[in-house]
Amino acid sequence: MAETTPLVTVVIPCHNSLRWLPETLGAVLDQTFGDFEVVLVDDGGDDDLAAWAEGRGDPRVRVVRQDNAGVAAARNRGVAEARGELVAFCDSDDVWVPHALEALVGRYREAAAEPGGRPVGLVYGWYDVVHADGTPTGRVEAHVAEGEAWGALVVENPVGMSATLVPRAVFEELGGFEVNRDRFPVDVEDWDLWIRIADRHRLAVVRDVLYHYRRHDQNSSTAVESLDAAYRNLLRRTFDGQPPDRLALRPAATARVEMILGWQSLNDDGDAARALAYRRSARRHHPAVMTRPDYWRLGAAARAMSVAGGSGYALARSLAGRARRALRLRRS
Numbered sequence: 001m002a003e004t005t006p007l008v009t010v011v012i013p014c015h016n017s018l019r020w021l022p023e024t025l026g027a028v029l030d031q032t033f034g035d036f037e038v039v040l041v042d043d044g045g046d047d048d049l050a051a052w053a054e055g056r057g058d059p060r061v062r063v064v065r066q067d068n069a070g071v072a073a074a075r076n077r078g079v080a081e082a083r084g085e086l087v088a089f090c091d092s093d094d095v096w097v098p099h100a101l102e103a104l105v106g107r108y109r110e111a112a113a114e115p116g117g118r119p120v121g122l123v124y125g126w127y128d129v130v131h132a133d134g135t136p137t138g139r140v141e142a143h144v145a146e147g148e149a150w151g152a153l154v155v156e157n158p159v160g161m162s163a164t165l166v167p168r169a170v171f172e173e174l175g176g177f178e179v180n181r182d183r184f185p186v187d188v189e190d191w192d193l194w195i196r197i198a199d200r201h202r203l204a205v206v207r208d209v210l211y212h213y214r215r216h217d218q219n220s221s222t223a224v225e226s227l228d229a230a231y232r233n234l235l236r237r238t239f240d241g242q243p244p245d246r247l248a249l250r251p252a253a254t255a256r257v258e259m260i261l262g263w264q265s266l267n268d269d270g271d272a273a274r275a276l277a278y279r280r281s282a283r284r285h286h287p288a289v290m291t292r293p294d295y296w297r298l299g300a301a302a303r304a305m306s307v308a309g310g311s312g313y314a315l316a317r318s319l320a321g322r323a324r325r326a327l328r329l330r331r332s
Contacts (some may be wrong), residue, residue, distance in 0.1 A: 006060075008036040008086045008101065009168070011078030013071045014046040017092035018052060020214065027095045029058060033102035036060065036088070041078045044068025072189040075187050079171050086316035091163060093214045094162040095134075100125065100210040104165040109318035117147070121170040121201025122194060125163040125210030132216035143317075146205045150198040154238055155252045157191040163210035184230040186223040192234055224264050231257040240285075255286035262298050272302040 010028055014021060021040075028038055042049040042065040050063045064081050066074065079087050086108065089099060104123050111120045129139040143158030152158070174196050177189040197203070233259065239250045262278035265271045279298050282289045287294050 006037040006084045007106065008033075008037050008165070009078070009082035009084035009090055010036055010038045010088045010090055010101070011041065011075055011082065012038065012090050012092050013041045013043055013074035013078065013083065014045060014073075014092045015043040015074075016047045018047050018049070020093035021049075023051075023095055024090065024092055025056075025061070027098070028090060028101075029060065030098060030100045031096065032099045033105055036101060037062070037083060039064060039081050041066065041074040041182055043070070043074040065311065070179065070187075072177035072179045072187060076176040076179070079168060079176060085168060086165055086306055087171060088165045090162045090211070093216065094127075095130075095212045095214065096163070097210055097212075100163055103206045103208060103210060104163065107204050107206045108165055111146075111202065118202050119164065119167075119170075120204055122159070122203045123198040123206065123208035124159040125166040126157075126208060127160040127211045127213050128209050129164055130212045130214055131263075132214060133213070134214070137215065140209060142207070142209075144205055144207065146203045148198075149203045150195065151246075151249055153195050154196045154246075154249050156256050157188075159190070159194045160211070160213060161190050162213065163206075166197070166315075169267065170197060171193075174200075180230070180233070184226045184233065186226040187230045188227070192237065195234075195238055201280050210288070224261060224269055224271075227264060228261055231261065247328045251286040252288070255282040255289045258282035258285065259289065259292075259294060259298065262302075266298070266302055266305060270305065272305040275302040275305075 002142050012024065012028070013022075016026075025038065025040075028328075038060065038061045040049060040053055040063045042063055044067050045064075050065065053063045053093060062081075073088060075320070077111060081277070086105065087105060090096060103125060108120060108123045109125065126140065126142045128141070129137045131137060138147045141158070141160060145152035145158045174193065177193050178187070180187045194203075201263055203304065235250065235254060238253070258281045262275040265278060266275040275298060279295065279302070
């Protein structure tokens, strides 16, 4: 009997990931939508991922191995190995809700059937942030940018990596994720690809939380120096050679980058002075940033750390998280 081709390939990049991967893969395999395969890309780890995966005994899962080349290269390798018409991405420490894939595929089909406009190139969903042990932080990322969304994406990245669906043909058309690890140990290759997709295709959003983003001490997105350089590269790549109407968005995009770096400086390095410096730079580039609550929150948080120190700031963050959970607030 001929082997059937799955509609979706789920790509999970891995590097010594067995601390979190059992829960991640379990959630993928328990999806309400069943027409998929899973490609685990072993990016040069030493935890014998292949033997662990074989021990699960699930024919939908296969492992490909490569020399360590970074997460962007691992995702590209996973897509190169994919058999599905659609590719869904999930990081090895995040956890899908049971209907995540069903919602993504359903929204893709719905958006693709809408008359007129360019083809759909990306579907994404909302996510919440949890602590390492899985308890909620109270933070929910809920964005609504869709359709012709290039302008929205260049001033803010609404797309969480682990609840995305991309037609494989679109991924191949654009050349996949940029691989810049030699230049930026921590890159923003995902945002770069979403912007390039939005330049040629429509976006669609699932207005529902589709996964839990796990924040822990091994997250890769915490090296501020590398992120600073990567974001500057992203801004250059995005805006160089653009017409005046698009260039007009560069100040707002730059201010957004400065605010992200400010929060990273505060939360990951405990550097209040650097956080405030980024905040001032954001204001210089785009004074309208002062109308955003995030601008004032960063200022208050940095000053709280300056006065109360790291432990006092941590307590304030904990209390704020409890308040968000109690009020069921979400960010959009």
